[in-house]
Amino acid sequence: MSNTSENPNPSSSSAKITLKTSDNELFEVEEAVAMKFCTVKQYFEDEKDNDVAARGSSTVIPLPNVHSAVLARLISYCKKLPQSNAVADNHEEEETKKKERKQYGTPGDLVDLISAANYLDFKEGLEFFNQALADHIQNKSVEYVRKFFGIKGDFEPHEEEKYREEYAWAFEGVDED
Amino acid sequence: MWRWGRRSRRCRSNNLSLPEELLEEIVSWLPMKSMLRFRCVKKSWSTLFQNPNFIAKHLHHQTKTKNPSILLQSSDLIGGYGFSLHPYPDDNDDAVVGRIVDLSKDLGLVTMQQTKTINMFSCINGIICIGGSFRAPGGCFHSFILWNPAIRERKIISYPWLPGPPSHLVKPxxxxxxxxxxxxxxxxxxxxxxxxxxxxxxxxxxxxxxxxxxxxxxxxxxxxxxxxxxxxxxxxxxxxxxxxxxxxxxxxxxxxxxxxxxxxxxxxxxxxx
Known part of the structure; x- marks a missing residue:
């Protein structure tokens, strides 16, 4: 178990784990991939402790909070393993990373991916998709962000106006929604 | 410290609401300009953006994703000092890689026409500190300038009065x-x-x-x-x-x-x- 987190190379571990999504789809994934999801790992280890004879081979791990479409995306992310943690050395690299983050679907899909990564306690993926969503909203208006996340503004109009005046330049160059 | 939420009981649904802790994680990846704008989204965000732990996390994320470099460039010949800063925060145009910042234009200051007018130049956590002798419309002054380009704020702090050595220490x-x-x-x-x-x-x-x-x-x-x-x-x-x-x-x-x-x-x- 010690090297599964460092070595995601599937050939080193041929064991498979079956995950069952909220819409009752079954996914057979490499153990190394499944172990990236700490919630799955925890469940798997608990199962093993409870039932030594089963040895995991026939275990189906239910994921009632994850839809099959979302899980498929998460697994494909795990397999691609983008170098999301390295610092971009230059502007082009940063742009490449942004493009890479853009591939994982619409902003709505990203919200689903973030929810799922959070539920699965998948830190690396959570960080990646959080960044992807931040990329999406960074040039958006205050109104867009409120609507997108279902947030109700609670500033008095004059308070908000004061903030807008204080850093008026931060409200320039905002995307049209 | 940020703790990762585990096994949230929230079900996946069609609305786009995320728990507050996840929203806070997402905004911690935003550039400064976006954060200054999104202070207006709601009061709790405005408070959050001033929280020292959040600031530390934001800074960590900024340096993790970007690699800004600042170069002090002496240009006594043209009577000023310039800085190359990458990336400059207000350049929305992604094609702009870096930009020379002009001390007189961006900070409204001119260095004095003599040698060693800049005593110090230091940059920590994105805040630039320049110490020296400057000329401004009001006259000459010796001071530190604390400059945070990300929020386009600068503060001028005059050097304090120097009491000098005690009387027993006589010249030379x-x-x-x-x-x-x-x-x-x-x-x-x-x-x-x-x-x-x-x-x-x-x-x-x-x-x-x-x-x-x-x-x-x-x-x-x-x-x-x-x-x-x-x-x-x-x-x-x-x-x-x-x-x-x-x-x-x-x-x-x-x-x-x-x-x-x-x-x-x-x-x-x-x-x-």
Whole structure:
């Protein structure tokens, strides 16, 4: 178990784990991939402790909070393993990373991916998709962000106006929604 | 510290609401300009953006994703100093890689036309500190400028009054000044330090060891927005001789200078901020 987190190379571990999504789809994934999801790992280890004879081979791990479409995306992310943690050395690299983050679907899909990564306690993926969503909203208006996340503004109009005046330049160059 | 949410009971649904803790994680990846705009989204965000833990996390994420570099460029010939800063925060155009920032245009300052007008230049956590002699419409002044390009704010902090050496230290003597800018993690504060050292020209004798030296330490706290002297007799009278402002390094949150105890044996030592 010690090297599964460092070595995601599937050939080193041929064991498979079956995950069952909220819409009752079954996914057979490499153990190394499944172990990236700490919630799955925890469940798997608990199962093993409870039932030594089963040895995991026939275990189906239910994921009632994850839809099959979302899980498929998460697994494909795990397999691609983008170098999301390295610092971009230059502007082009940063742009490449942004493009890479853009591939994982619409902003709505990203919200689903973030929810799922959070539920699965998948830190690396959570960080990646959080960044992807931040990329999406960074040039958006205050109104867009409120609507997108279902947030109700609670500033008095004059308070908000004061903030807008204080850093008026931060409200320039905002995307049209 | 941020703790990762585990096994949230929230079900996946068609609306786009995410728990507050996840929203906070997402916004911590935003550039400064977006955060200044999104302060208006709701009160709790405005408060969050001022939280020291959040600021530290945001800074960590910024340096993780971007690799900004700042270069001090001396250009005495054209009467000013320029900085190349990458990426400049207001460049929305992604094609712009870097930009030369002009001291006179961006900060409304001109350096004085003489040598050594800039005493110090330091950049910590995205805040740039420039110390020196400047000319502005109001006249000449010796000061530090704290400049945060990400929020386009600058503060000018005049050098404090220098009491000078005590009367027993009579001329001729040497005097050197050292400047430092740093972040004090214990008080979550930015500080500027000025050290002025005085020492007699002649090599010290056993007798004069503690009378031929005098050091003045002054610290500016950004939080208190004021200067305060450091009162410590052993430091004031210490015969530490710091070599030169060039032998200075900022490491692990402390400024280090190379120097030695001036008692005949040259032994390197260090001063910490």
């Amino acid at each position: 003597y040497n005097s050197k000044a050292f400047y430092a800018f740093g972040y004090d993690q214990y008080s979550n504060d930015y500080k500027v330090v000025r050290i002025v050292t005085y020492n007699k020209d002649s090599p010290p004798t056993q007798k004069s060891l503690f009378t031929d030296y005098y050091n003045i330490f002054q610290v500016f706290s950004l939080k208190a927005y004021s200067w305060a002297p450091v009162i410590d007799t052993t430091l004031h009278r210490s015969n530490i001789s710091l070599l030169s402002p060039c032998y200075e390094v900022y490491f692990n949150g402390a400024h280090h200078w190379l120097g030695f105890f001036d008692n005949g044996h040259n032994k390197p030592t260090r001063g910490e901020m």
